[in-house]
Amino acid sequence: MTNNEAFFGRQLPLRTAPTPELTGTPALKALGSRLQCQRCGHWLGPDDQLANQAWYCRQCLQLGRLTSQDKLYTIPEPNQSPKLANGGLTWTGELSAQQRVAAQSVLAHVQAQTNHLLWAVTGAGKTEIVYPALAWALSQGWRVAWTSPRVDVCLELAPRLQAAFADVPQTVLYGDQPQPYRYCPLTVCTTHQLLRFKAAFDLIVVDEVDAFPLATSPMLKRAIDHAQKPSGCHLYLTATPGERLQRRVARKELAVTYVPLRYHGHLLPQIDLQIAWRWREQLRRRKLPARLIHQLRGYLRAGQRFLLFVPHVADLAVVDQALHLAGITGGVTVHAADEARQEKVQAMRDQKVAFLVTTTILERGVTFPNVAVVILGGDDPVFSTAALVQIAGRVGRSAQFPTGDVTCYCHSYARRVRLARGMIARLNLQGRRQGGRP
Structure with missing residues (x-):
């Protein structure tokens, strides 16, 4: 029997007969004379054909092979996340004066559902600065993803978020995860895992947005856009934004909050x-x-x-x-x-x-x-x-x-x-x- 919750706001291949609630579309869609993978957006070339004449996508092969004989099944996000009192926040720490100012700015942009960049020096306490905005989002019944291109970041972040939001069910997704997938209000995942989602999240926090491979991968940037609801927003976190992000800020295309000082008030160590x-x-x-x-x-x-x-x-x-x-x-x-x-x-x-x-x-x-x-x-x-x-x-x-x-x-x-x-x-x-x- 198919677990319908596994398909809420996701797009997955299915090897068994689908239930009536599932909607299927071709995994590789013909657009004009070419085929495009509907999971990662890759346009297939002449070398992407199998011996049986079927086509396959090599770009997202690490998530499982998709061929022209497959369909991707989904159930539109049903918005079943509970509206948690205080957003499930159980963290008892205190923000510094500088952090509080930044946290209020981030919160205001999340409430307005506008995309935003938090540009904070290493050690500024970016994670804690986001807590008020994350708590507000969860109190509204939003579904939230906190993603990073680096698995190390996810593995360090997940227990911190679980401790700070002890009342919030959380799932952690990465390549070799031992735990099965769960439908939860809060998802911590590598950016590659967002390829499996479709219009699922009200808020996506992109941690270390300038890190490899996200910084140079159109596929992963597309994954963020497709995993976000049309009405949703995303929050970029980094200490070292690349030139593209800085240009967007300079052209007023992306709002920004600056934090030039570490949370403990000491300057950055010089090289x-x-x-x-x-x-x-x-x-x-x-x-x-x-x-x-x-x-x-x-x-x-x-x-x-x-x-x-x-x-x-x-x-x-x-x-x-x-x-x-x-x-x-x-x-x-x-x-x-x-x-x-x-x-x-x-x-x-x-x-x-x-x-x-x-x-x-x-x-x-x-x-x-x-x-x-x-x-x-x-x-x-x-x-x-x-x-x-x-x-x-x-x-x-x-x-x-x-x-x-x-x-x-x-x-x-x-x-x-x-x-x-x-x-x-x-x-x-x-x-x-x-x-x-x-």
Whole structure:
């Protein structure tokens, strides 16, 4: 028997006979002389034909294969979410004066159902700033999605939202989720999962809107638009908006709320640049810059945990070996395709490991209370200006540990590093004007 709730505001293939409540449309729709996937919007090409002459979509294949023989079934969103008193908010924390002003601005735009950007520095408490707007939406019986392109962000965010909104049923959706889908007022999901929704949500909160792959994916941007009701709105959250978003703000096409200061009132840590000439040639000999080795040994002696960022996955094993040869042990490597990624990040949170050697996968959305950050090869093109600012923002996020070291080792003083330092300096200038302290 079909579980109708699984189809509320969603579009899913069905291998069994549909119930009368389900409406089906071709998964691949002929528009003129071409076929378009109705799940992801991809236009099929001549190479997308199977041996049996059927067509298939390769763009959203990771969600299950759709062919020209399939239909997508849906039940229009029935708006069965309860109107929860106080929106189910059980959080007892307090917002700072700056956060309260930003929260009121966000709330006003959500109430007006207008799209909005919350541009807040790393560690400003973006999540908590959204709580009043989220509580209001849930009190109206709205269906809400909180989405991010990064699974790490979703996995860290979900328990925080569950604790802050303890009375709100919540479902968490990502690629390898162990729990079955539930129809709930609040959905926390990776942006890819929105491809399965259609006109479902009154409010979509897009966390880390500038993060890969969302920033460069028309498919995922389309997924957000299609998952939102025509009458709905979305709220973008980021510390480093891309040029496209900034242009929309400049042209008054998108309203914006700025938060230039962290929630605890301290300024952002500035990047300390260290020139490490020909560091990659040293690495080929399983050696690291002497200054870096001295710094990391000092951290271990002091019990200071740290994150060491490297440009590429291929660098991880070599750097790990060089660290061991230098007597620097107690850490693990982690990257996007690491099957034990979640366990390793949790081990760092639980202080079971002294450090992580990682790629840009941990540049954002993951918080450790007291860490230093070291970037090796910060002049590599993989480290964009936004990525460097986000990486620096891993430091000093806790009120108990509001400061810390951010060190960037480069072969040369690249333009992206200069721009990142300049962006942090400008944000700190705005922060000082609001009473920020070092």
